[in-house]
Amino acid sequence: NSKLVIHNHCTASTLNQLIAGSTVIISRSGYSTVMDLIGTGKKCLFIPTPGQPEQEYLAKYLAAQNLCVSFHQDRFHLQDALARLNQEEFKSFQGALPETYRDIIEDFVNHL
Secondary structure, eight states: OOOOOOOSOOOHHHHHHHHHTOSEEEEOOOHHHHHHHTTSOOEEEEOOOTTOHHHHHHHHHHHHTTSOEEOOGGGOOHHHHHHHHHHSOOOOSTTOOHHHHHHHHHHHHHTO
């Protein structure tokens, strides 16, 4: 009776339904994923893809803003991550403007 469901790929319609019906989103921290999650009000747990500095930067930045929890892939343990997610108080993505995150990405790119 697990409440955990893993999807490797979904259509846009299915993805929207899954996000709307979820309590927690566990995902990579790619720019388009972050854009998809803005406004959902969902708790997000990001695991940046190793070797993808833009994902690592974005996850670190969002975690520092209390908008998500972020774990390195090699240090990720689901039970610990969910416990941390439930212990901390997070700001919601809801109401955040996509332009804000575009500026973050541009700042990152300029530092490369």
